[in-house]
Amino acid sequence: MEMALSRPGLISLAAGFTDSDSLPVEDARQILNDLLRSRKTGRVALQYGSTQGEAILRNATAQRLAYLDGASDTDAAWSADRMIITNGSQQLLYLVSEVLCDPGDIVLLEDPTYFVYLGIVEALGLRARGIRIENDGLDPQRLDEALASLKRAGRLPRVKMLYAVTYFQNPTGITASLEKKRAILSLLRKYERSAGHPIYLVEDAAYRELRFSGEDVKSALAVPGAQDRVIYAGTYSKPFATGTRVGFGLLPEPVFTAVLRSKGNHDFGSSNLLQHLLARALLSGRYDRHVARLRKRYAAKAAVMRRAMEQHFPDSVEWAEPRGGLYFWARTPARLKTGTDSKLFQTALANEVLYVPGVLCYANDPERAKPDREMRISFGSASESDIRTGIARLGASLQELCG
Amino acid sequence: MEMALSRPGLISLAAGFTDSDSLPVEDARQILNDLLRSRKTGRVALQYGSTQGEAILRNATAQRLAYLDGASDTDAAWSADRMIITNGSQQLLYLVSEVLCDPGDIVLLEDPTYFVYLGIVEALGLRARGIRIENDGLDPQRLDEALASLKRAGRLPRVKMLYAVTYFQNPTGITASLEKKRAILSLLRKYERSAGHPIYLVEDAAYRELRFSGEDVKSALAVPGAQDRVIYAGTYSKPFATGTRVGFGLLPEPVFTAVLRSKGNHDFGSSNLLQHLLARALLSGRYDRHVARLRKRYAAKAAVMRRAMEQHFPDSVEWAEPRGGLYFWARTPARLKTGTDSKLFQTALANEVLYVPGVLCYANDPERAKPDREMRISFGSASESDIRTGIARLGASLQELCG
Numbered sequence: 002m003e004m005a006l007s008r009p010g011l012i013s014l015a016a017g018f019t020d021s022d023s024l025p026v027e028d029a030r031q032i033l034n035d036l037l038r039s040r041k042t043g044r045v046a047l048q049y050g051s052t053q054g055e056a057i058l059r060n061a062t063a064q065r066l067a068y069l070d071g072a073s074d075t076d077a078a079w080s081a082d083r084m085i086i087t088n089g090s091q092q093l094l095y096l097v098s099e100v101l102c103d104p105g106d107i108v109l110l111e112d113p114t115y116f117v118y119l120g121i122v123e124a125l126g127l128r129a130r131g132i133r134i135e136n137d138g139l140d141p142q143r144l145d146e147a148l149a150s151l152k153r154a155g156r157l158p159r160v161k162m163l164y165a166v167t168y169f170q171n172p173t174g175i176t177a178s179l180e181k182k183r184a185i186l187s188l189l190r191k192y193e194r195s196a197g198h199p200i201y202l203v204e205d206a207a208y209r210e211l212r213f214s215g216e217d218v219k220s221a222l223a224v225p226g227a228q229d230r231v232i233y234a235g236t237y238s239k240p241f242a243t244g245t246r247v248g249f250g251l252l253p254e255p256v257f258t259a260v261l262r263s264k265g266n267h268d269f270g271s272s273n274l275l276q277h278l279l280a281r282a283l284l285s286g287r288y289d290r291h292v293a294r295l296r297k298r299y300a301a302k303a304a305v306m307r308r309a310m311e312q313h314f315p316d317s318v319e320w321a322e323p324r325g326g327l328y329f330w331a332r333t334p335a336r337l338k339t340g341t342d343s344k345l346f347q348t349a350l351a352n353e354v355l356y357v358p359g360v361l362c363y364a365n366d367p368e369r370a371k372p373d374r375e376m377r378i379s380f381g382s383a384s385e386s387d388i389r390t391g392i393a394r395l396g397a398s399l400q401e402l403c404g
Numbered sequence: 405m406e407m408a409l410s411r412p413g414l415i416s417l418a419a420g421f422t423d424s425d426s427l428p429v430e431d432a433r434q435i436l437n438d439l440l441r442s443r444k445t446g447r448v449a450l451q452y453g454s455t456q457g458e459a460i461l462r463n464a465t466a467q468r469l470a471y472l473d474g475a476s477d478t479d480a481a482w483s484a485d486r487m488i489i490t491n492g493s494q495q496l497l498y499l500v501s502e503v504l505c506d507p508g509d510i511v512l513l514e515d516p517t518y519f520v521y522l523g524i525v526e527a528l529g530l531r532a533r534g535i536r537i538e539n540d541g542l543d544p545q546r547l548d549e550a551l552a553s554l555k556r557a558g559r560l561p562r563v564k565m566l567y568a569v570t571y572f573q574n575p576t577g578i579t580a581s582l583e584k585k586r587a588i589l590s591l592l593r594k595y596e597r598s599a600g601h602p603i604y605l606v607e608d609a610a611y612r613e614l615r616f617s618g619e620d621v622k623s624a625l626a627v628p629g630a631q632d633r634v635i636y637a638g639t640y641s642k643p644f645a646t647g648t649r650v651g652f653g654l655l656p657e658p659v660f661t662a663v664l665r666s667k668g669n670h671d672f673g674s675s676n677l678l679q680h681l682l683a684r685a686l687l688s689g690r691y692d693r694h695v696a697r698l699r700k701r702y703a704a705k706a707a708v709m710r711r712a713m714e715q716h717f718p719d720s721v722e723w724a725e726p727r728g729g730l731y732f733w734a735r736t737p738a739r740l741k742t743g744t745d746s747k748l749f750q751t752a753l754a755n756e757v758l759y760v761p762g763v764l765c766y767a768n769d770p771e772r773a774k775p776d777r778e779m780r781i782s783f784g785s786a787s788e789s790d791i792r793t794g795i796a797r798l799g800a801s802l803q804e805l806c807g
Contacts, residue, residue: 018452026446029677033436043429047647049421088491088671095670117672124669244450244676266527267498267670268491269520273647274432275675 008353012391015355017171017327018382019243023298025282025291029242032281042277050273052265054086054249058280062249065283066235069209070223078228083257085264086271090207090236090248093260094164095121096267097203097232097250100259101161102127109147109163111139113362113375115171115205118164122364128159129364136321138177139165141184148192157196162203162232163189167221169208169326172362172377176324179219186227201256203232210240210292212325213300222251229253237279239327240292245275299327302380305388313396315403327381330359337402338373345402354394411756415794418758420574420730421785422646426701428685428694432645435684445680453676455668457489457652461683465652468686469638472612473626481631486660488667489674493610493639493651496663497567498524499670500606500635500653503662504564505530512550512566514542516765516778518574518608521567525767532767535566539724541580542568544587551595560599565606565635566592570624572611572729575765575780579727582622589630604659606635613643613695615728616703625654632656640682642730643695648678702730705783708791716799718806730784733762740805741776748805757797 037043053059059081067079077083087093102108104126110118112131122129130147133140144163151157163185167177182202189200204221221231236248252260264270282288306329307322314320320331339345340358349356359375378395380388440446456462462484470482480486490496505511507529513521515534525532533550536543547566554560566588570580585605592603607624624634639651655663667673685691709732710725717723723734742748743761752759762778781798783791 021447021451024447024450026440026443026450029450030437030440030446033440034433037429037433037436040429043433044424044427045647047427047429047432047645048424049641049646088674092671120669124666238452242450242677243452244448246671246673246675263527266523268495268649270649271491272649272675272678274645275678 010353011355012353012383012387012394013355014378014380014383014388014391014395015357016379016382019239019327020295020298020302020381022384023295024242024244025287028282028287028291029278032278032285032287036277036281046274046277048273050270050276052270053261054084054271055273055276055280056081058086058276058283059084059249061280061283062235063251066220066233066251069217070219072223078222079251083251083253085250085252085257085261086276087248087250087264088268088271089238089246090205090234090250091117092267093234093248093250094118094203094205096260096263097234097252097256098122098125098127098162100256100263101201106159106161107151107156109144109160110364111165111170112364112366113172113359113372114164114364115166116357116362118205119364129366131364131366131369134170134173134175136175138167138175138181139185141181141188144185144188148188152192152195157192158198160192160196160200161198162201164203164205166205166207168206168218169211169323169328171208171326172328172357172359173330174321174323174326174328176218179223182221183224186221186224186230189230199230201230201232202227203234205234207234207236207239208326209235211296211299211327213296213303215324232256240295241279241282241288245279247271247275247279299325299380302385302388305385306378306380306392309389309392310396313393315396315399317403318399327379329378329380331376331378333374333376333399334403335374339376340373343373345398348398348401349395352394352398354391354398356395413756414758415756415786415790415797416758417781417783417786417791417794417798418760419782419785422642422730423698423701423705423784425787426698427645427647428690431685431690431694432681435681435688435690439680439684449677449680451676453673453679455673456664457487457674458676458679458683459484461489461679461686462487462652464683464686465638466654469623469636469654472620473622475626481625482654486654486656488653488655488660488664489679490651490653490667491671491674492641492649493608493637493653494520495670496637496651496653497521497606497608499663499666500637500655500659501525501528501530501565503659503666504604509562509564510554510559512547512563513767514568514573515767515769516575516762516775517567517767518569519760519765522767532769534767534769534772537573537576537578539578541570541578541584542588544584544591547588547591551591555595555598560595561601563595563599563603564601565604567606567608569608569610571609571621572614572726572731574611574729575731575760575762576733577724577726577729577731579621582626585624586627589624589627589633592633602633604633604635605630606637608637610637610639610642611729612638614699614702614730616699616706618727635659643698644682644685644691648682650674650678650682702728702783705788705791708788709781709783709795712792712795713799716796718799718802720806721802730782732781732783734779734781736777736779736802737806738777742779743776746776748801751801751804752798755797755801757794757801759798
């Protein structure tokens with residue numbers, strides 16, 4: 002893939018990069034200019050901070066989340082005191098997984114899931130159990146079956162967490178309903194006694210703010226009685242600027258304390274300068290205005306991609322229009338594989354277009370074969386013109402092999 | 405210590421923070437303003453980069469290091485291709501230790517050493533073997549004895565690396581000579597056959613640029629034939645701005661590839677914006693001018709501390725004047741302990757002054773008792789007036805207990 006990306010004529014609909022044209026260059030310049038014009042605020046921003054992260058950013062973020070979840074900002078679950086700022090939400094996911102799991106433990110996750118998280122699973126020597134995802138989130142019946150099967154096998158003590166990308170999921174674009182979150186948390190709680198310890202839901206909300214139609218869904222923190230089992234991971238990378246790499250997590254005890262200690266060993270705190278940039282973006286209203294513009298932009302790009310897919314994809318290819326995020330997810334007819342060794346992938350490459358093969362988004366799970374009939378197609382970084390041309394090329398490749 | 409730090413009247417000579425007054429606030433403002441005034445350069449800075457780090461910063465850093473080491477900038481050991489940008493050098497130290505060592509392995513290190521590194525040792529489940537440090541670096545005879553003893557015990561296979569802070573060491577202020585580095589590398593090589601694998605020297609050069617008298621010493625990369633065994637860790641936090649948290653490492657294969665993969669799992673790359681800030685500081689000459697100012701500033705503060713110690717410390721307390729870095733290291737007379745439970749520490753606290761007890765800088769090593777007669781006293785963040793007052797208070801505490 003890396004080799005392919007260096008080809009000048011290639012259109013990549015694979016990268017998870019965000020839209021470059023709409024990056025908040027002028028917002029960032031003005032905020033940093035103001036921040037550093039005063040020696041007083043400038044010195045704070047350029048000095049070490051704490052391992053946990055700057056209070057100004059944690060407070061603004063916690064208040065925002067409480068507002069989104071319809072909670073009172075005095076509710077302890079949304080308290081800035083239980084928030085840790087990280088280098089993108091990726092670092093939070095790594096730290097949480099490292100702290101909760103021992104090598105050989107089993108992580109429950111969506112089938113398919115965010116493939117970069119699978120790298121963490123592998124790096125930490127963990128095993129994965131994939132649970133089928135439906136149009137409104139993870140299938141509770143399948144989760145129940147998986148937990149029951151693990152219980153029968155005496156392997157429940159190896160289960161510490163379930164990882165789910167709950168908003169405009171990477172790769173499928175699916176958003177989990179609050180009912181599904183409630184059902185998941187209830188099931189995890191049900192099996193805790195047999196596990197002998199808490200089983201946490203790690204809710205990755207990376208794409209939550211990139212919603213361009215429909216209503217926001219409350220986070221799992223809003224499920225009554227579940228706050229001590231939910232780890233909420235968010236980020237400003239996608240909605241503001243990927244070049245800042247500022248993520249955050251809300252964590253219950255004792256996970257909070259363990260992750261904070263681990264963050265101390267990893268790098269003892271993220272850049273103060275970036276944290277002050279984000280805090281000022283939030284407090285000045287620039288962040289909100291930027292996100293509003295960004296949503297319109299992605300809505301337009303998604304519409305361009307939808308129209309191009311309607312025009313160029315064979316009817317036998319299934320796909321749904323996402324309501325947010327950066328991705329379309331498409332399924333080819335039976336027997337038409339999509340993996341890097343497949344005829345389709347090679348034909349697409351010969352036609353100068355790249356997608357992410359769905360098979361890469363499935364964990365290694367001996368319980369099932371990996372589906373190999375799907376594609377993640379991103380409208381995030383490609384221009385509208387490249388989206389049109391790229392989809393036409395991919396459509397031609399599909400027509401060639403379906404026809 | 406944390407509780408103590410919140411007392412308003414307390415003067416902390418403990419923190420490893422840098423001087424706030426000399427932070428490059430105006431430099432950073434102008435650089436960021438220029439960077440973000442152009443949409444073209446602004447977009448690059450605000451978009452994702454690579455896991456390895458931006459080429460512009462790696463090239464500038466590699467050239468600078470080659471120059472400092474008197475090497476040709478075409479020499480492979482100083483190639484930007486083998487450099488990885490990290491969140492402070494702390495993250496590099498963590499990643500290298502994680503990649504090289506398995507739980508239960510033994511890290512060789514200086515006695516005393518950088519206490520935050522001891523947190524990494526503990527977090528990764530490693531054991532430490534402390535080697536006595538002399539006025540020009542680690543004692544090769546003691547290192548030889550330790551390695552021979554480990555060999556006899558059949559434990560050499562558990563030794564993968566030696567960690568040393570080679571410039572104005574934290575906490576002692578000692579700089580290792582090139583001869584010492586050569587001797588260390590030669591000893592590590594000598595025992596490699598019995599170990600059954602390479603033993604790396606991890607050279608932490610965090611304070612290298614904070615030299616205010618004497619000549620720069622070449623890094624261990626300049627020892628002929630040793631480049632495939634040296635991991636060089638540097639940072640822009642201390643010499644430019646701690647709020648940026650930009651560190652870097654030069655690594656030989658196969659460590660480079662393993663650390664890059666691990667960095668990918670931890671956070672898949674550091675903030676591009678900060679990397680472009682540092683690259684422009686280097687390329688514009690602002691960094692050099694800032695470091696020159698900073699050296700003068702620390703030289704002045706160190707001189708203030710020296711004069712205050714000459715005036716207030718009893719003759720029975722031993723200390724030497726550092727030629728760089730942020731710390732004085734002082735040794736009390738026999739039987740006068742300095743640890744947090746000691747009379748001295750408590751008296752100093754009652755007198756509203758805080759230092760780092762030397763005992764915290766020694767690894768847990770069952771082979772020897774931890775010395776408890778030393779203090780790390782920092783002139784980094786305290787003002788000149790606070791240095792004078794703080795040393796007077798500490799001197800009074802010492803006089804009280806020595807007298």
